[in-house]
Amino acid sequence: MKGNVRKTEKQPLGKRMAAGGKRFLKNVKRDKALLLIILPVVVHYLVFVYYPMYGNIIAFKKYSPVKGIMGSDWVGFRYFIQFFNSPYFTRVLKNTLLISVFSILWGFPIPILFALMTNDLKHGAYKRIVQAVSYIPYFISTVIICGMLVNFLSPSSGIINSVIKAFGGEPINFLMEPKWFRTVFIASGIWQGFGWSAIVYLAALTGVSQELYEAARVDGASKIQQVIHVSIPCILPTIIVTFIMQIGTLMSVGYEKIILLYNPVTLDVADVISSYTYRTGLVEGNYSFGSAVGLFNSAINLVLVIFANKLSRKVSEVSLW
Amino acid sequence: MKRNSWKKIVATASALALIMGCLTGCGGEEPKESSVQPSEQTSSQETSESTGSDSSAPSEEEPASAGITFPLAEQVELTIATPDGNVASLADNLPVWEEIQKRTNIKINWDVTASKQYVDVMKLRVGAGGGKLPDIMFLPNGLSLAELGGQGTILPLEEYIANSENIQKAYEQFPNVKALTSADGHIYSVNTLNESAYFAPYSFIIRKDWLDRLNLEVPETIDDWMTVLRAFRDQDANGNGDAGDEVPFSAGGHAWYTTYWANAWGLHLFQSDGWYPDENGQMQYEFISDEAKEFYTWLNAFYEEKLLDEEFLTLGDENKLYEKVSRDEVGAFTAYPSRIATLEAALEANGVEGAELIPVVPPKGPYAQMTEVVGDMTVNGYVVTSSCEHPDVAVALMDYMMSEEGKELMNFGIEGDTYVKENDGTYSFTEKVTANPDGLSASEVLSSYGCQLGLCYLKSDKREQAMLYSYPEELQQKIIDVTDATRPYMVAGMTLPPATEEESESISGLSGDLATYIWEMTGKFTVGTADIEAEWDSYVEYVKTLGVEKILAVKQAQYDRLTSQQ
Numbered sequence: 001m002k003g004n005v006r007k008t009e010k011q012p013l014g015k016r017m018a019a020g021g022k023r024f025l026k027n028v029k030r031d032k033a034l035l036l037i038i039l040p041v042v043v044h045y046l047v048f049v050y051y052p053m054y055g056n057i058i059a060f061k062k063y064s065p066v067k068g069i070m071g072s073d074w075v076g077f078r079y080f081i082q083f084f085n086s087p088y089f090t091r092v093l094k095n096t097l098l099i100s101v102f103s104i105l106w107g108f109p110i111p112i113l114f115a116l117m118t119n120d121l122k123h124g125a126y127k128r129i130v131q132a133v134s135y136i137p138y139f140i141s142t143v144i145i146c147g148m149l150v151n152f153l154s155p156s157s158g159i160i161n162s163v164i165k166a167f168g169g170e171p172i173n174f175l176m177e178p179k180w181f182r183t184v185f186i187a188s189g190i191w192q193g194f195g196w197s198a199i200v201y202l203a204a205l206t207g208v209s210q211e212l213y214e215a216a217r218v219d220g221a222s223k224i225q226q227v228i229h230v231s232i233p234c235i236l237p238t239i240i241v242t243f244i245m246q247i248g249t250l251m252s253v254g255y256e257k258i259i260l261l262y263n264p265v266t267l268d269v270a271d272v273i274s275s276y277t278y279r280t281g282l283v284e285g286n287y288s289f290g291s292a293v294g295l296f297n298s299a300i301n302l303v304l305v306i307f308a309n310k311l312s313r314k315v316s317e318v319s320l321w
Numbered sequence: 322m323k324r325n326s327w328k329k330i331v332a333t334a335s336a337l338a339l340i341m342g343c344l345t346g347c348g349g350e351e352p353k354e355s356s357v358q359p360s361e362q363t364s365s366q367e368t369s370e371s372t373g374s375d376s377s378a379p380s381e382e383e384p385a386s387a388g389i390t391f392p393l394a395e396q397v398e399l400t401i402a403t404p405d406g407n408v409a410s411l412a413d414n415l416p417v418w419e420e421i422q423k424r425t426n427i428k429i430n431w432d433v434t435a436s437k438q439y440v441d442v443m444k445l446r447v448g449a450g451g452g453k454l455p456d457i458m459f460l461p462n463g464l465s466l467a468e469l470g471g472q473g474t475i476l477p478l479e480e481y482i483a484n485s486e487n488i489q490k491a492y493e494q495f496p497n498v499k500a501l502t503s504a505d506g507h508i509y510s511v512n513t514l515n516e517s518a519y520f521a522p523y524s525f526i527i528r529k530d531w532l533d534r535l536n537l538e539v540p541e542t543i544d545d546w547m548t549v550l551r552a553f554r555d556q557d558a559n560g561n562g563d564a565g566d567e568v569p570f571s572a573g574g575h576a577w578y579t580t581y582w583a584n585a586w587g588l589h590l591f592q593s594d595g596w597y598p599d600e601n602g603q604m605q606y607e608f609i610s611d612e613a614k615e616f617y618t619w620l621n622a623f624y625e626e627k628l629l630d631e632e633f634l635t636l637g638d639e640n641k642l643y644e645k646v647s648r649d650e651v652g653a654f655t656a657y658p659s660r661i662a663t664l665e666a667a668l669e670a671n672g673v674e675g676a677e678l679i680p681v682v683p684p685k686g687p688y689a690q691m692t693e694v695v696g697d698m699t700v701n702g703y704v705v706t707s708s709c710e711h712p713d714v715a716v717a718l719m720d721y722m723m724s725e726e727g728k729e730l731m732n733f734g735i736e737g738d739t740y741v742k743e744n745d746g747t748y749s750f751t752e753k754v755t756a757n758p759d760g761l762s763a764s765e766v767l768s769s770y771g772c773q774l775g776l777c778y779l780k781s782d783k784r785e786q787a788m789l790y791s792y793p794e795e796l797q798q799k800i801i802d803v804t805d806a807t808r809p810y811m812v813a814g815m816t817l818p819p820a821t822e823e824e825s826e827s828i829s830g831l832s833g834d835l836a837t838y839i840w841e842m843t844g845k846f847t848v849g850t851a852d853i854e855a856e857w858d859s860y861v862e863y864v865k866t867l868g869v870e871k872i873l874a875v876k877q878a879q880y881d882r883l884t885s886q887q
Contacts, residue, residue: 064468067448068448082830086830086834087834087838087866087867088834088837146637147637150635150636150637150641154632154635155631155632156566156568156631156632173631173632173635175634175635176631176634176635176848178850260637263574263575263576263634263635263844264576264634264840264841264842264843264844264845265634265841265844265845265848265850267837267841267844268841271837276837279833279836279837280830280833280834283833284832284833285462285463286829286830286833289830
């Protein structure tokens, strides 16, 4: 092997490339089935992920639909500065982070708990039904979820307030009270997503060897102890990877649900970066501004993921890369 | 019950679209100027030069469309890009357009896009440049006339228009057309004009049967309204034995709707977004005026007294409001009177007997009795591109659309087939339209003929009257009477000419932040989470830091350009 390398080093560049090319062709020929299988994925990424990225340059340009992306004039960081100087910058940043952090705080453990609980269901049909019921809400569109929320939370005819009234309480106008906004937003988000998010943990749990449980039982471990000392350590890598991915979405709270649920009175706590960008960028046709904010978000998210990944590698030796 | 709740869900499903529409409405009613335009104003001179080299240049010696008479001696082909009809496609040779082509001897090649995608698709096509553009196109929102004109992509039309008899005649009725002239002095588009904007405009609608049940008169002043609405609140107006289920006044999901009341304070908040000149011709931002403070104080009391629906900000959209109305829960609201028939039918379907809704003449308030009317001209119009070899014919066709003949075709369809013209000059639709065997609504039938599609036209108020056919005669008369009684109080909303590049550049990004703040505070003042007395001064101050003075300067310049035209 070593001699081989030296030999190629001595050869002129053209020949070396020819040799490399030959080897490359040989490899292609050998692995053509595998390459064919991966081809659609590569094409997908090139066409739908990498190619559109070049559009990001309009964040540094004064984009004019007439002049097109390449033809528009460069303006440097103007739109970033406009965003940082906006009177709403601190408010939307704060709201975005608060909603994200609380979403993770409450929303992250629930699918894990749910997965651990359903995993121990022994009755097959019952388990499947519980699972199906739990992830059905994930398939309902956001618009409809929000319509249901408005109906259920209505102070005059909503189910929730009917219950409150039945117990002699005063009806609460949930969607008009700033202090309720985050609760409604996050709780409905958890309800919609926990069953779906639990799937990945359930898959990880099925991979846990039954021998480990048997050994634990022989040692006299209770059900709870089995969960704590067998199940959780076994799915810990999955949990950490999912967590790192979640950290990477810290700056992105989707605008759809926000704009469907907020109103002027709750704007103080409800307006987030994406809804603000939606109003100034899309509704007013200021595409460059919208891209600038999007790029800023992505940059922060990337930094957060890298940081979380490093930290996790140091602490737990589990990491994304 | 089950069906009902599904209907509810389906109705809410349209929330996104409506909220978007709503936000756009709040962003500003003015023609949207994209903030990106070519750098130099001087480009207007280059335009005439660059188009001068084109075969399509407006020839100075010969007055444009004056020499053109239809049908043309020799057939001319024109390509028109326009949003397609939702009922039938223009590409399928719809009868009205067949007729227009026959009468003018112009062969039209339709370049249609589904109406929802039109703006995006067309913006891309124009943006991509190169290639041949259609001869005539509907200007997609977001492209600027001044920029396209400056680049020579679209042609200045004022010379042709000056010689177009029917367009000129139509323009006399519509003072707002002055806003079509760009700052460079050119007119680039011909827009659809709407006579019916002044027929049955947006107004208060009240439950007449509730008034009768409680022995009340139709309210004429703001104080009358308060009395009536209090009675609705307290006296079981819907007569179901539960005095607690009535909502005296409701609104459809945005603080904007409540500003319709501000008309009575002489404020132009509802349609003109608060930008309105005072009697000295100085543009004002009425949201921070003293009258606005009084209005908000009243509005807050209105909410506190539970006269205003406590769900007015969360209903989501107008459809949710209409649902509430049809559940026999709402006493009064604002809408176009053309809604009444549908709502009464829905009420009846829900088992409410004798429900009667009537439009109400705008109430007399502390400072005014008025209602702002807009929509007599579309924001965007049809432009002629530099690809067009016969711009004179193109404008002549637009002129034809504005003629009596074109007006009849576009509003009523084919004589003898879809409508009959009475001796007294009124029109009535045939049974094919009014009781369509395929179950289509009247406007769907007309749309399938090609009416009100394809090109600019003059929307006739006679059509609106003819459309009332399905209403009981009594209601028809009532709507006509109320329109007549309202007419003296109608005030035209502000339509300003397009901003120049420098102007829109100087205020770029400001109006969005301002709108956010204004609607937030309107909501908070109304609900009382912000105290008007204590916070008014800081509110005014903050509006100023958001750059209202800069925007005012631009609006003033636009307004001056408007008034300087004779």
